[in-house]
Amino acid sequence: GQQVMQIPQYQHVQEGEDFTTYCNSSTTLSNIQWYKQRPGGHPVFLIQLVKSGEVKKQKRLTFQFGEAKKNSSLHITATQTTDVGTYFCAGRYGGTASKLTFGTGTRLQVTL
Amino acid sequence: GAGVSQSPSNKVTEKGKDVELRCDPISGHTALYWYRQSLGQGLEFLIYFQGNSAPDKSGLPSDRFSAERTGGSVSTLTIQRTQQEDSAVYLCASSRTGESGSPLHFGNGTRLTVT
Numbered sequence: 001g002q003q004v005m006q007i008p009q010y011q012h013v014q015e016g017e018d019f020t021t022y023c024n025s026s027t028t029l030s031n032i033q034w035y036k037q038r039p040g041g042h043p044v045f046l047i048q049l050v051k052s053g054e055v056k057k058q059k060r061l062t063f064q065f066g067e068a069k070k071n072s073s074l075h076i077t078a079t080q081t082t083d084v085g086t087y088f089c090a091g092r093y094g095g096t097a098s099k100l101t102f103g104t105g106t107r108l109q110v111t112l
Numbered sequence: 113g114a115g116v117s118q119s120p121s122n123k124v125t126e127k128g129k130d131v132e133l134r135c136d137p138i139s140g141h142t143a144l145y146w147y148r149q150s151l152g153q154g155l156e157f158l159i160y161f162q163g164n165s166a167p168d169k170s171g172l173p174s175d176r177f178s179a180e181r182t183g184g185s186v187s188t189l190t191i192q193r194t195q196q197e198d199s200a201v202y203l204c205a206s207s208r209t210g211e212s213g214s215p216l217h218f219g220n221g222t223r224l225t226v227t
Contacts, residue, residue: 033215042203043155045215088155090216099168100145100216102155 002027004091004103012109019079021106023072023089030092032065032072033100038085046074079110114138118204118219125194125226133189133222137206144181145216146189147203155203161187162209194226 005024013019023032031050035043047056049065049072056063062075072089089103117136125131137144146158157171161181172178176194181187191198201223205216 035216042218042220043205043216044218048215099157099160099162101157102147105154107152 002093002101004089004101006087006089006103006106008106009104010107010109012111013079015081015110015112016078019076019083019108021074021087021089021108023074023091023103025070025091027093028069029072030069030094030098032069032089032091034063034072034074035088035090035102036085037088037105041085043088076108079108081110081112083108084110116204116206116217116219118202118222120222121220122223123225125224127196127226128193130190130192131194131224133191133202133204133224135187135189135204135206135219137185137187137204138217139185141206141208141217142184143207143209143214144187145205145207146179146187147205148200149203149221150200158189158202191224194224196226199224199226 007022033048034046036046037043047063052069053067054065060077064073074087076083086105086107088105090100092098092100119134123131142163144161147155148158149155159179160168176192179189201221203218203221205218207214207216
């Protein structure tokens with residue numbers, strides 16, 4: 001079946017360091033979304049990417065969608081303790097009415 | 113309400129008993145998902161309802177699991193003859209579809225503990 005893998009599974013950084021998580025699919029995605037789940041909370045939508053090679057920024061967060069639409073990345077510049085949580089990518093393999101398949105997630109820990 | 117509502121928030125049951133978990137999606141959302149999340153793990157897809165189409169049940173782990181969505185709104189996930197490995201947080205999410213950038217809105221989940 002279609003799977004979305006994320007690496008790394010876990011990363012521990014010091015506040016101020018950068019962080020990147022990568023999302024990979026074996027088959028082409030129609031679009032990809034990113035979610036953040038704080039400890040004890042539920043996933044919250046961050047952004048959607050649709051176009052090949054698309055790059056979007058939200059303050060310190062930069063999201064990219066690969067040219068082949070099989071991979072994506074989330075980069076956080078100068079992490080803060082408020083960035084702690086698990087970051088999930090989620091992709092669709094069909095149109096906007098197709099189901100969303102979540103990646104395995106990357107847990108980020110930030111310490112002072 | 114403004115968000116996705118799930119009930120109960122916590123459920124403790126004995127092995128072998130049946131349980132029903134309820135999800136009230138955001139009004140007007142045509143898509144509804146059920147996911148399962150074990151402690152520290154990712155989101156395991158269970159079932160997807162989209163409008164009047166037949167649900168995608170490909171993620172249901174066994175025939176003990178079933179779900180229905182009545183009138184295109186409220187959904188119930190039923191687990192029969194619960195096992196200890198069913199213990200997890202069950203998350204429901206809804207979204208508008210047919211619109212660009214239709215994100216999933218998650219409920220707070222039901223934490224199921226099977227003793």
